Amino acid sequence: MNQHLSAVSKPPIICIMGPTASGKTDLAFKLCDVLPCDIISVDSALIYKGMDIGSAKPTADELSQYPHRLVDIIDPADSYSAADFVRDAKKEIADIQSKGRIPLLVGGTMMYFKSLLEGISPLPKADADIRAQIETEAAEHGWQYIHQLLAQVDPVSAERIHPNDPQRLTRALEVYRISGKTMTQLTATKGQGLEGNIVQFAIAPTERSELHQRIELRYDIMLEQGFEQEVENLIKRGDLTDDLPSIRCVGYRQMWQYLHGEYDRDEMVFRGVCATRQLAKRQLTWLRSWPNLTWLTTNDDNNLDRVLEVINESNKL
Structure with missing residues (x-):
């Protein structure tokens, strides 16, 4: 060689x-x-x-x-x-x-x-409609509200993601709404x-x-x-x-x-x-x-x- x-x-x-x-x-x-x-x-x-x-x-x-x-x-x-x-x-x-x-x-x-x-991990692909829905909710109620929604379904991810990080907050909530499973559950599988x-x-x-x-x-x-x-x-x-x-x-x-x-x-x-x-x-x-x-x-x-x-x-x- x-x-x-x-x-x-x-x-x-x-x-x-x-x-x-x-x-x-x-x-x-x-x-x-x-x-x-x-x-x-x-x-x-x-x-x-x-x-x-x-x-x-x-x-x-x-x-x-x-x-x-x-x-x-x-x-x-x-x-x-x-x-x-x-x-x-x-x-x-x-x-x-x-x-x-x-x-x-x-x-x-x-x-x-x-x-x-x-x-x-086998995470679902992005969904433009669900992302738009989350962004609309954030515009109405603020990203702190989105963080609270995430904490209700995926407290582990909510603990890891800062309330002022819209990109990761959106993705984590999007994953749950698409798949019915949390980011934490899905990332456990490699x-x-x-x-x-x-x-x-x-x-x-x-x-x-x-x-x-x-x-x-x-x-x-x-x-x-x-x-x-x-x-x-x-x-x-x-x-x-x-x-x-x-x-x-x-x-x-x-x-x-x-x-x-x-x-x-x-x-x-x-x-x-x-x-x-x-x-x-x-x-x-x-x-x-x-x-x-x-x-x-x-x-x-x-x-x-x-x-x-x-x-x-x-x-x-």
């Missing part, structure tokens, strides 16, 4: 996880330079067409040199669930393996990784997880302050690259709203609200950076309890050698 793999009996599936702005993509590119890897994006923002700058999507040149699967696959007006990702990712993994190459899954959407690796020689890495700076600096720098670069114009173009379409998952993506929501006059530019930058920091914190919280991870440090020159070493060890097992 390649001189950098000492054994080929069990070609691996490689996962590179980490918080936003930690260096996942750069490491993936280096790995592609020495191994026959094909990248699968594990990122809930990169799936959207026309959302390039604010999602830190690789450039056109980078995508040409290092093609990514599951990038630019849906319109921002459309929905895409973890179940959709699992279906698509498994299909791409099988296609890559059929060509004798190595699937390299890279990203920071931890729910996607978890659903793929562990299997996803589907088929990913099988094979799976090698998992997480990359992050050792100091949180360094990650914060990288996030601020990236946000500044996005603004210089035309992030504001990108969101203006989304607004001009006329069919998008700020309650869509696409516009709720970190950075986009803050820019959207700024462009609608909800606060000034300085406040937009502050809120955007803070929201990105909070995302990174949630990602790190997921990763700290993640099993079977090899940790790497951002900007460590030995990262590539360490990854190759771990992959070779996994092939010997």
